[in-house]
Amino acid sequence: MALTYAEVAAAHERIRAEARRTPVLTSTTIDARTGATVHFKCENFQRMGAFKFRGAYHALSQLDADQRSRGVVAFSSGNHAQAVALAGRLLGVPAVIVMPEDAPKVKLEATRGYGAQIVTYDPRRDDRQKIAAALADERGMTLIPPYDDPHIAAGQGTTAKELIEDAGPLDLLLVPCGGGGLLSGCAVAAKHLAPRCRVVGVEPAAGDDGARSFRSRSLVTIATPDTIADGARTTSLGPRVTFPTILETVDGFLTVTDEELLRAMFYLWERMKIVVEPTGALAACALLEGKLDARGLKVGVVISGGNVDLGSAAARLVPR
Amino acid sequence: MALTYAEVAAAHERIRAEARRTPVLTSTTIDARTGATVHFKCENFQRMGAFKFRGAYHALSQLDADQRSRGVVAFSSGNHAQAVALAGRLLGVPAVIVMPEDAPKVKLEATRGYGAQIVTYDPRRDDRQKIAAALADERGMTLIPPYDDPHIAAGQGTTAKELIEDAGPLDLLLVPCGGGGLLSGCAVAAKHLAPRCRVVGVEPAAGDDGARSFRSRSLVTIATPDTIADGARTTSLGPRVTFPTILETVDGFLTVTDEELLRAMFYLWERMKIVVEPTGALAACALLEGKLDARGLKVGVVISGGNVDLGSAAARLVPR
Numbered sequence: 001m002a003l004t005y006a007e008v009a010a011a012h013e014r015i016r017a018e019a020r021r022t023p024v025l026t027s028t029t030i031d032a033r034t035g036a037t038v039h040f041k042c043e044n045f046q047r048m049g050a051f052k053f054r055g056a057y058h059a060l061s062q063l064d065a066d067q068r069s070r071g072v073v074a075f076s077s078g079n080h081a082q083a084v085a086l087a088g089r090l091l092g093v094p095a096v097i098v099m100p101e102d103a104p105k106v107k108l109e110a111t112r113g114y115g116a117q118i119v120t121y122d123p124r125r126d127d128r129q130k131i132a133a134a135l136a137d138e139r140g141m142t143l144i145p146p147y148d149d150p151h152i153a154a155g156q157g158t159t160a161k162e163l164i165e166d167a168g169p170l171d172l173l174l175v176p177c178g179g180g181g182l183l184s185g186c187a188v189a190a191k192h193l194a195p196r197c198r199v200v201g202v203e204p205a206a207g208d209d210g211a212r213s214f215r216s217r218s219l220v221t222i223a224t225p226d227t228i229a230d231g232a233r234t235t236s237l238g239p240r241v242t243f244p245t246i247l248e249t250v251d252g253f254l255t256v257t258d259e260e261l262l263r264a265m266f267y268l269w270e271r272m273k274i275v276v277e278p279t280g281a282l283a284a285c286a287l288l289e290g291k292l293d294a295r296g297l298k299v300g301v302v303i304s305g306g307n308v309d310l311g312s313a314a315a316r317l318v319p320r
Numbered sequence: 321m322a323l324t325y326a327e328v329a330a331a332h333e334r335i336r337a338e339a340r341r342t343p344v345l346t347s348t349t350i351d352a353r354t355g356a357t358v359h360f361k362c363e364n365f366q367r368m369g370a371f372k373f374r375g376a377y378h379a380l381s382q383l384d385a386d387q388r389s390r391g392v393v394a395f396s397s398g399n400h401a402q403a404v405a406l407a408g409r410l411l412g413v414p415a416v417i418v419m420p421e422d423a424p425k426v427k428l429e430a431t432r433g434y435g436a437q438i439v440t441y442d443p444r445r446d447d448r449q450k451i452a453a454a455l456a457d458e459r460g461m462t463l464i465p466p467y468d469d470p471h472i473a474a475g476q477g478t479t480a481k482e483l484i485e486d487a488g489p490l491d492l493l494l495v496p497c498g499g500g501g502l503l504s505g506c507a508v509a510a511k512h513l514a515p516r517c518r519v520v521g522v523e524p525a526a527g528d529d530g531a532r533s534f535r536s537r538s539l540v541t542i543a544t545p546d547t548i549a550d551g552a553r554t555t556s557l558g559p560r561v562t563f564p565t566i567l568e569t570v571d572g573f574l575t576v577t578d579e580e581l582l583r584a585m586f587y588l589w590e591r592m593k594i595v596v597e598p599t600g601a602l603a604a605c606a607l608l609e610g611k612l613d614a615r616g617l618k619v620g621v622v623i624s625g626g627n628v629d630l631g632s633a634a635a636r637l638v639p640r
Contacts, residue, residue, distance in 0.1 A: 023343045028367060044593040047348060106590065266630065270426070273364040273626035275593040306593035310586065 002245040003153050003184055005192035011058045011154040012161055018090055019054050019158070022046050024166045027272050034287055035295035039167040043159055044276055044306025048082040048110065050231075051159050051182055051304050056083035058155030059144050060091050068093045073141040075099070075128040077230055078107040079305055080146040085116035096141065098132045104230065104309040123224075147181030148238025153245065157185020161193065163300050169194035171297040174283035176304045177201035177210045177253070178232035180242030186302060187249035197300075198251040200292070202282040204229040204258065209236050210246070211253035219243050228258045231279030231305065254286040264288050265313075268303070280305040322565040323473050323504055325512035331378045331474040332481055338410055339374050339478070342366050344486045347592050354607055355615035359487040363479055364596055364626025368402040368430065370551075371479050371502055371624050376403035378475030379464050380411050388413045393461040395419070395448040397550055398427040399625055400466040405436035416461065418452045424550065424629040443544075467501030468558025473565065477505020481513065483620050489514035491617040496602035496624045497521035497530045497573070498552035500562030506622060507569035517620075518571040520612070522602040524549040524578065529556050530566070531573035539563050548578045551599030551625065574606040584608050585633075588623070600625040 022045045030038050043051040060072060071094035074084040081097040088095030095116040099108060100123040112118055121131055136143045145152060159182065164170060173190045177183040180201070187199040203210050207225030213236070221236040237243040256264075261278050264285035268276045276284070283301045287294060342365045350358050363371040380392060391414035394404040401417040408415030415436040419428060420443040432438055439455070441448055456463045465472065479502065484490060493510045497503040500521070507519040523530050527545030533556070541556040557563040576584070581598050584605035588596045596604070603621045607614060 023345070025343070025365065042593075045345065049593060269595050270630055273362075273369060273595040275589050275595060310590055 001150070001241065002248045003150055003157070003188045003241060005188055007150060007154040008157040008161055008185060008189050011151070012158040014061050015054055015057050015155055015158060018047070018057055020046055021162055024163060025272065025274070029271050030288070036297045036299045038287065038299045038301055039163065039170070040272070040284070041159055041163040041300060041302050042274060043302065043304050044274060044280055048079070048086045048114070049305055049307040050079040050083065050280070051156055051302070052079040052083035053086060054158050055152035055155035055181060056080065056144065057087040057090065059149060059151040060084070060087045060093055062151050063093065063142060067142050070140045070142070071095060072144045073098065073132050073135045074144045074146070075132040076146055077103055077233060079231055079307060081111045081116070082107060082114060082307070084144050085111045085114035089115045096135055098128050098135070100128070104307070106309045107307055110307070147179030148240050148242055150241050153181045153185040153241050155185070156182045157189045159302055160186035160189040160300070163302070164190060164193040167300060170197045170300040172294060173197055173199045173300040174286055175199065175201055175302045176232065176279055176282035177203050178279065179234040180210060180237040180246055182302065182304060183250065184242040184245035188245060191249050199249060200252045200254055201246070201250055202254045202256060202286040204232050204261065204282065205255040206258070207232050207234065208255045209234070211255060213237055213243060214246060214250065214253050217247060229261060229279040229282060231277070232282065254291045256282060256285045256289060256291065260289045261285050274303065275306045275308060276303055277305045277308040321470070321561060322568045323470055323477070323508050323561060325508055327470060327474040328477040328481055328505060328509050331471070332478040334381050335374055335377050335475055335478060338367070338377055340366055341482055344483060345592065345594070349591050350608070356617045356619045358607065358619045358621055359483065359490070360592070360604070360621050360623050361479055361483040362594060362623050364594060364600055364623050368399070368406045368434070369625055369627040370399040370403065370600070371476055372399040372403035373406060374478050375472035375475035375501060376400065376464065377407040377410065379469060379471040380404070380407045380413055382471050383413065383462060387462050390460045390462070391415060392464045393418065393452050393455045394464040394466070395452040396466055397423055397553060399551055399627060401431045401436070402427060402434060402627070404464050405431045405434035409435045416455055418448050418455070420448070424627070426629045427627055430627070467499030468560050468562055470561050473501045473505040473561050475505070476502045477509045479622055480506035480509040480620070483622070484510060484513040487620060490517045490620040492614060493517050493519045493620040494603035494606055495519065495521055495622045496552065496599055497523050498599065499554040500530060500557040500566055502622065502624060503570065504562040504565035508565060511569050519569060520572045520574055521566070521570055522574050522576060522606040524552050524581065524602065525575040526578070527552050527554065528575045529554070531575060533557055533563060534566060534570065534573050537567060549581060549599040549602060551597070552602065574611045576602060576605045576609060576611065580609045581605050594623065595626045595628060596623055597625045597628040
């Protein structure tokens, strides 16, 4: 069922006190390079370092007293884990997170640091969805899905609501896309607040299931994509909420290669002085690599997160 | 001659159209760690990546038509070079920059990119001040000093003016200190706008000439300090403007080691998602390393710049 703007607006009221209203940054250099006026919504400055906090906090805030006392369970390769862990701590809800044992160290540690219990699994052998479902079943915990849920997508859509409130109406909005929670929520907000704004999702080339689903208008599922954009290693959009919403509100998709993504990530570090994780750089990358002509347009770009393991990112910079 | 607040306020009007009003960021994690409410003024997001633009643009804007047409010369190991180059381009003033041949590559390239002519010298053999003076003499160019000048210090002081306007009165302001332009300008602004605010300068331990000058109330000159904080490799405060102003307005000095500075720099990258150069992290480092007790205080921290060579910074992170 497609998401509505009323749900995004209601979510905004519910998360306002705890979610950070992240700054919108601009860059003279990037405006000159693209010929556009670009507004970067910096969710890498969000609590726990990514937009995921908005959705997770919103979803947990909607649980009743009984659900809260029994706790929540989530499976995630990273940012959703930290988001549910932190939201759980803030709302006094116990959280169990099912994480792949090879998740970035910085994300495993941060999740534990927020007080969640971690259950690891082998991504080559185990089905994380089954593990989480079993936990939910045994302990009566509520499963918090990573994206295909109206509360999650509505919370994530507040990102674009704030961006347009702060920057004014946009001609074009570029949003990273994994499972489509952020993209669908942001598209709903943008189409309501700036009806002429074109909304484009950006995926890693190796994980272009969203683009293919959008073009064929039927849900395409792929094998887990091999990409450095670990937040977009999803196999399909969500059948329940994100795919129907995207079909209604999104205007197009673009893809970028891992090589382009790394280049964009380091460009943002070097020129804008912001630390962006690979998935967080997807939308900026499409713009910087000239995947579309933005000359003369007022463009919004969602930088979705900054939780990159500096050690391994640095290794890619240093010739050995 | 000590700087006045009227000079800082006048500078702000003159630079307002071109200097970026940089954001003030906060961090729940850092507030929890320090027990303070901390407001980071992010001059790493300033044009050309550092506060130096404020002073350079202000100084160049005060030249008369004849001086503008003959151009300017500056010597600098880095950010002042880029600042004068960019200000020159914006104001149509030709600029020659005298830079050490071993300056960070990212700074050499950026300076050239802003259209300045670069003259390099060997820092182990040549006297950059003499080279610049000879150029000024031969070509009738105006020498733009890096810090010991009322226009420079007044422009740089607008950093604290904006911080206090945006964050409200502070109890404590921590400012990086090299030659003292930023510190003296910020102290003048802070004492005027928040009279009860304590202002503390932070230096690298290897370059503690400012602390020693402050304590002895006489100008101490040291050999060029060996520190990763390349923006603070100054040998003394300025006898003309910055030292007298600091004596009147600053409450104390702190120092941090290079090891502490690296730790702070990477902490800011990892937790706040901002790229900060070593010199830019001085003030934040003093706070994060517990060099003073800030519990219960409303603290301002100036992050002065973000022009770090990612390749060499990365090399320090990656075990070889």
